[in-house]
Amino acid sequence: MKTIYIAAISMMLMTSCDNELDQVPLVDLESNNLESFAGVLNAAYYYHTGAVTPQAVMGEFRADNLTFEFDDEPPYPDFHTFNSDLGGLAISEIFFRPFYRDLYKSILSANTVIDKSDSATEVAEAKFLRALSYSKLVMVFGDVPVILTPQPDVSVIPDVDLTRQPATEVYNNVIIPDLQSAIEGLDNSGVATGRASKIAAQGILGKVYMYRGDFAQAAIELEAVINEAEAAGVTLEADFANVVIDESSEILFSTKISGSIPNSSTGTAFVGWFQGKDTKADQDNVTLSLLEAFDASSAAGGGTDLRKALSLSTDPEKPRIGGKYSADQFDQDFIELRLSDVILMYAEALNENGAPAEEVLDLLDPIRTRAGLTALDDTVLSSQTDVRQAILDERRLELAFEGHRWFDLVRTGTADDAMGQTINSNYYVFPIPPSEVLASDGVITQNEGY
Template structure:
């Protein structure tokens, strides 16, 4: 057909340009400039932001290794698998060449890049303003979550807030951790004003205003701004107690069958099996056999009757803990990955109130709400008679309640327990080394690696 169009253009005796007849945009695939032109394109682009979180580089695989295997909840029972890259993470011998680190770095920035496209294009698109704001809010939430993880893993990282070309990216420098956290805070504050408190059932799984507030509270917790943690989380806690939008009722023994519907889930990375190419390894990560991991949570830490113990117990040879025990087909699963839960919020709230002033009745209420749901006995001031006692109890509760949810290593670091739990490990390993492939692509390499690493 093209030769006839060219012939017509050649024979035209008017001043009409041939461009009027030729549309050079590819018709079989979208390109960035021709995709984000309307609401449909913007919504499609937003889906890719959520999709980035699903990848093996992030919540599908690597984040569990970086946040859980690094801690004391697991033992790698196959140190030679994958050329030993996972085992290196566990035994603190990883280098900047570790492929899990490079994959995670690139995976997070892929999510950020996709969010930046949405935030760059959305203002110019003519559409319903409320819908547009909801899209912007979701993109800012995902970008904030990505940067929060980057800061926890590496500390100082490049703060990229626009869509960059290759040469621009080569000029990047590392922002301070405080600068990264401030951007996360700004994004979450704005997202919180744009997001609804809930979504219709067909759209469940999208970020909400409760998710933004919960993550913001967590960011403040990592900064030890305990008064802001408490004030930020208080509305979320009120909603949890009310039980209308959120609730502390995960019914743990049926985990994860209810992950998609439980009001305990504030935000989760969602998956769907059935030939939809949502490949994920997180579901089969924690088997107690000869080629994966062994759960390393001492049974003595659980009270008799605590229903969480069954979630992290072996179910026999080749068995796996019930917390992620859902069917798989061709390496696909419908089991979601919980990122923020009501129980997590209550424990953060209890911790913050205790750090502000010991003896707060609301702190005990929040702690005991989690314990009651787990069928564990309540804690009273007569049992936890000092601020230190309460702090220790919350730390233990977080380990038991959030086991295998990729918080353990980061909790160890932020609560200054690394030297106690891992004596002899140098403190610089509280952060991971910046991937060498990233450094190789940066023009100014000076100061780009974390201290202690070559």
């Protein structure tokens, strides 16, 4: 529910020192005097609103779905220019700073709840949000600083070790244990109220294992989500047009956005980017590659892919995002995880684990039927390689403009093929905001190539 943040609005005044990691909700500075931590927990939810637009833009405009222009500067994919000129620095600060900053604000709020709340449910929710925050940070930046303790006194924050920790250790020591703890501490009542739930934590954990390349563990968690979904009130929407609406039965967890509550970051909302309402993303920003992918989907599988008309304008001269999102870009929630995403990941995990093509492709049938397509033929797509590509293609169209594409390409090692060029692996991750590197006096280091 969008009212999740109302209790947190009075907490949005921030106290800051030299580094964005120093910024915590004012109430955190006096947390020893608090008797209720519901407001601090709401703040941990709220801060994700500042990260969704950068995440969506990174996931789509960096990849082969959408194009990006920044005045006379190089196109968005040319990340090697980011720290070499003023335009590059501006892009880094516009997109990566709010993402980095607000996720750490969420982490600091979650730390306070985890350390001080007497409510097991609040602690479990806070662990879910902390894990979600760190999983996004690692996905985007690779190695990151880890802070797992509350910071009650602003004067001691500069003493926190801000050295970037290896991504593998962040996964193993923070993200996975936090999600496992959240699964143990949550039920599924949060699905209906827009809060963290057991099934959402299982789904995020399954996705984490997919990023880790641990397909056996991923399959276990993702299968559990699919098996428990109906009882939790989560079902595939019969109409693809309804999959992104706030009341969709398909959503496992989303970051709630409301036009009546200020976003934790400024600028064009993610829906506005996709609708061409930003000067850096005009109506002609949809790639020919994506248009052709929708057409190929219809040609290859039989039927007509209904997702094209709902995701894009039918005018080939000015393609843009159409009916898939709310007309009010400031009142559209950002989907963190929905059921079809889980089903496609589960199919991928089974394929990587050596399951027969027929078993894997059958999982795609409900998604394809809803899209107006026929089932894929396992006698034609019989090899593991063929099935792998079919699932990746399905993900591209099913989840278009939901912020997944670039991260899927990196995760599956297919970025070069999709982008039609050899991409230095340095650019699989994004630049740490230069302001953070400078403010930490070099303790926070920059990623290679930037």
